[in-house]
Amino acid sequence: MPALVFDCDGVLADTERDGHLPAFNRTFEEFGLPVRWSDEEYAEKVRIGGGKERMRTLLTPEFVAAAGLPSDPAALDEQVAAWHRRKTEIYTAIIGSGSIPPRPGVRRVATAAHEAGWTLAVASTSAEASVRSVLELAMGRELTPHFSVFAGDVVQRKKPAPDIYTFALHRLGLDPAHAVVIEDSRNGLLSALGAGLACVVTTSAYTGQEDFTGASLVVTSLGDPPPEETVAQVLSDPLGTDPGPYVELADLAGLLTAADGGDTDPVPSDPRPH
Known part of the structure; x- marks a missing residue:
């Protein structure tokens, strides 16, 4: 068959513009991260497969320092995973609201x-x-x-x-x-x-x-x-x-x-x- x-x-x-993008930005806000993606910036991020992979594009040495993040790669991976878990919670709530x-x-x-x-x-x-x-x-x-x-x-x-x-x-x-x-x-x-x-x-x-x-x-x-x-x-x-x-x-x-x-x-x- x-x-x-x-x-x-x-x-x-x-779902990208009205679901994933606001979920990313609310996550950044909750974690006190010095970034908010604009619509134009996110139009480039969607070319990257996977939410954690999109988040990892932030991790330049300058951003890590400005956000007070750990420099150890394993600790950074754990941090990204935490961001992504929260982002998924926010996103599923948006979908559950029926707004999209x-x-x-x-x-x-x-x-x-x-x-x-x-x-x-x-x-x-x-x-x-x-x-x-x-x-x-x-x-x-x-x-x-x-x-x-x-x-x-x-x-x-x-x-x-x-x-x-x-x-x-x-x-x-x-x-x-x-x-x-x-x-x-x-x-x-x-x-x-x-x-x-x-x-x-x-x-x-x-x-x-x-x-x-x-x-x-x-x-x-x-x-x-x-x-x-x-x-x-x-x-x-x-x-x-x-x-x-x-x-x-x-x-x-x-x-x-x-x-x-x-x-x-x-x-x-x-x-x-x-």
């Missing part, structure tokens, strides 16, 4: 995939608690238990390395040729491609201008029909998928067939309305 694997941040919900909506189409397409017997998973380098909070927000309590979650430090190398996807494929016993990934960033795309996976990109708040060469399809979102209508605008369609105003599971199934040269049996999908 085929599989549909979602990234989390920027894909299930557009799910992205269009993710629950609709995931529901169709589940009903068609597809394997569902999330693969993210964010902390697992953060990922699970966004997953439940986006998918609801009934669908969430059908997802396998691969997140946080289950792999040492974060995106754009392919490790999180190769790990997920191994654990799920999946053939890369039978899985489609939904990503929102160039780092995520490179990670998926490195694992041999077809990748659809739904651009998000900080990623619209990135290079998505190699993606099977690039859209502004998966889209949703009325009453909460959001039309999926196609930005790149190298395989000629030609989705309608809302990306359907049939479109994703077609990407697997196209990537395999069209020689495989049809991939199960939802009935496509005409």
